[in-house]
């Protein structure tokens with residue numbers, strides 16, 4: 001947590017240094033800080049990010065999360081991708097897919113233009129860990145295989161500056177459109193492993209036609225091996241795009257926009273265009289690397305830019321009920337009790353929620369109790385039956401205190417607001433009308 005909050009504090013200070021150069025009197029509380037997070041993150045990871053921001057000294061009211069692929073689609077909705085300003089993306093009902101290909105993750109969102117030039121999400125966030133750093137990992141694994149793990153460990157430790165230089169050089173070669181070959185000067189590594197052993201390793205890996213030691217200290221790697229480092233993540237990205245384009249509910253997507261740093265990779269662009277081009281037009285906007293940043297700013301100014309979201313999991317609460325052997329599965333019984341906790345569902349995976357839309361349920365606590373504990377669960381299933389089912393996970397607790405004289409006076413309504421970037425929960429005591437918000441503790 002400290003590392004995250006230190007990073008956030010550093011960025012905040014940098015931003016204020018710049019603001020103070022041009023403007024006087026801006027206070028921290030005048031600013032809304034938007035922290036972008038991948039949409040495929042779970043609720044607890046999102047909450048962790050917010051807590052890190054609070055620890056960095058930001059005020060609670062001044063921090064909002066923005067979902068990265070959504071931010072990218074907010075920005076992309078302005079793009080004029082056609083010479084005709086009334087081209088396909090400008091029309092109401094136009095559907096487009098934004099694929100944010102970053103360093104760690106690939107996040108995909110599918111949006112549809114609404115009447116007032118806003119957008120709504122028409123599919124749950126999707127993606128995977130197929131960003132540009134996977135290529136770096138493959139490169140390092142390749143070096144491990146060629147030189148042996150002990151030499152690599154020694155190189156990292158004893159020649160750290162050289163190691164960092166190698167990574168920097170690889171980063172710039174990775175960004176080069178020409179991938180015909182790569183050459184690296186690796187004298188320490190060759191010395192640690194021994195030239196003979198390096199050549200033996202190359203042969204036993206079956207790479208003798210594509211990888212060669214030249215002038216003893218330099219390693220020349222030909223295109224097929226270089227490309228093999230990129231192929232895994234690119235294949236996963238292409239497969240998911242095609243999979244989504246084929247979904248019955250997602251017909252009519254005319255455009256696929258690639259944004260994020262790794263989207264600038266020529267090899268990746270070419271592969272995606274070749275695989276997807278017959279189904280939809282593939283565009284890489286000019287400012288692909290900064291799409292998330294710019295879209296997040298616009299989202300912060302006008303959150304109604306996103307009018308609806310699609311839930312990526314089912315939500316519900318544990319409801320203890322007496323075990324009934326005709327209706328319930330006996331393996332779901334609570335240990336030592338004649339009780340099963342059924343999954344009282346609030347939201348179904350894939351369900352669409354307008355921003356700010358609320359789902360509510362009322363509860364009457366048992367007689368003689370002065371508090372009720374509500375356990376909130378998520379599930380990947382469409383209709384989960386029990387909270388103990390496979391894949392169901394508890395994400396938080398709510399403790400509701402009640403002071404009424406009878407169970408009827410203690411009836412309360414729990415309101416879940418699902419259309420936002422995080423879950424917001426409010427509780428209203430029906431008898432008194434007292435209302436209070438409560439945070440779902442997801443950590």
Ligand SMILES: Nc1ncnc2c1ncn2[C@@H]1O[C@H](COP(=O)(O)OP(=O)(O)OP(=O)(O)O)[C@@H](O)[C@H]1O
Nearest residue numbers: 102103104105131132133174175260261262264265
């Ligand atoms: N021209 C290029 N060719 C290949 N890779 C590139 C190119 N430009 C940037 N990258 C890669 O893109 C990645 C960084 O992209 P970006 O800045 O979008 O990531 P991020 O937003 O920090 O990560 P994430 O979205 O996963 O949190 C790095 O792995 C970098 O090597």
Ligand SMILES: [Mg+2]
Nearest residue numbers: 068102260292
């Ligand atoms: Mg990113």
